[in-house]
Structures are given as structure tokens and as C-alpha cells.
Amino acid sequence: MKAVLTESASRYFFRNAINNGLPILICEGIAKKIKTDDELELNISRGEVYNVTTGLRLQTNPLPENLVEILRRGGYIPYIKEKYGFFGSLSYSVIKAVTLIGRQKVSISMTNDE
Numbered sequence: 001m002k003a004v005l006t007e008s009a010s011r012y013f014f015r016n017a018i019n020n021g022l023p024i025l026i027c028e029g030i031a032k033k034i035k036t037d038d039e040l041e042l043n044i045s046r047g048e049v050y051n052v053t054t055g056l057r058l059q060t061n062p063l064p065e066n067l068v069e070i071l072r073r074g075g076y077i078p079y080i081k082e083k084y085g086f087f088g089s090l091s092y093s094v095i096k097a098v099t100l101i102g103r104q105k106v107s108i109s110m111t112n113d114e
Contacts, residue, residue, distance in 0.1 A: 003042050005049065007031055018067050021075035025049065027060040044068060 003023040007030055017024040023044050030049070034040065039052040047062030063071075073079040 003044075005030055005040065005042065018063075018070055019076040021071060021073075021078075023063075023071055025060055025063070027058060030058070033058065044071065 003025070004017055005025050005027055007026070007028055009017075009024065009026060014024055014026070023042065025042055025044060025047065027049055033056060034051055035053075038054065041050040041052055042048070043050075044063045045065070045068045047060045049058040049060060050056075051058075070076055070079045073082055
């Protein structure tokens with residue numbers, strides 16, 4: 001699977017998909033507009049869905065730039081490693097702590113355990 005295109009998703013599923021590097025777009029009414037085996041092209045940063053098979057173009061809400069950046073890096077852990085300059089192994093508890101604080105503005109001091 002290369003991406004998820006759905007009419008709805010829980011916020012947990014949505015964020016887990018992003019954190020695992022799986023692009024996801026929510027497009028209301030999509031199930032009635034595509035058929036099995038249709039070839040689709042998605043532009044997640046612009047919120048565009050193009051049905052190559054039928055020529056239909058749909059517009060949905062684009063992903064915020066910070067989520068697109070996480071996807072570009074292959075998921076949340078690679079994103080954090082690159083953003084904060086960590087290379088090598090990080091303690092799982094450190095990564096988990098960063099994940100739990102999510103959108104809150106906090107200052108985090110982390111060190112590489114190597």
C-alpha cells in the first residue's frame with residue numbers, strides 16, 4: 001500500500017499513519033467517485049486527487065506542511081532524528097516522550113546515548 005485515501009478516519013489512525021510514513025488523505029464522497037482498479041495520483045501537499053483512469057480531478061484539504069515534512073522523512077522517528085541531529089540509537093523512552101507531547105510548545109533537551 002502506498003497511501004490511504006478514505007472518506008473518514010479517526011484522529012488516532014490518521015496520526016499513526018503519518019507517524020509511520022504512510023500518506024493519508026481524507027476525501028468525502030471518494031467511494032462513489034472511484035472504482036476498483038482505478039489508477040489514482042495523490043498530491044498530499046496540495047490536497048489533489050487525480051483519477052488517471054477516468055480523468056476526474058478532486059480537491060480535498062491538503063496536509064499541513066509539518067505533516068508533509070514527516071512523510072518526506074519516512075515517518076516521525078526519522079524526522080526527529082534528522083531534526084534534532086541524532087544519529088545512531090536513541091532510547092525508546094526518549095522518542096516516546098517526544099511523541100506524547102505532540103503539539104505542545106516545550107523545550108526538550110536530549111542526548112545521544114552512544
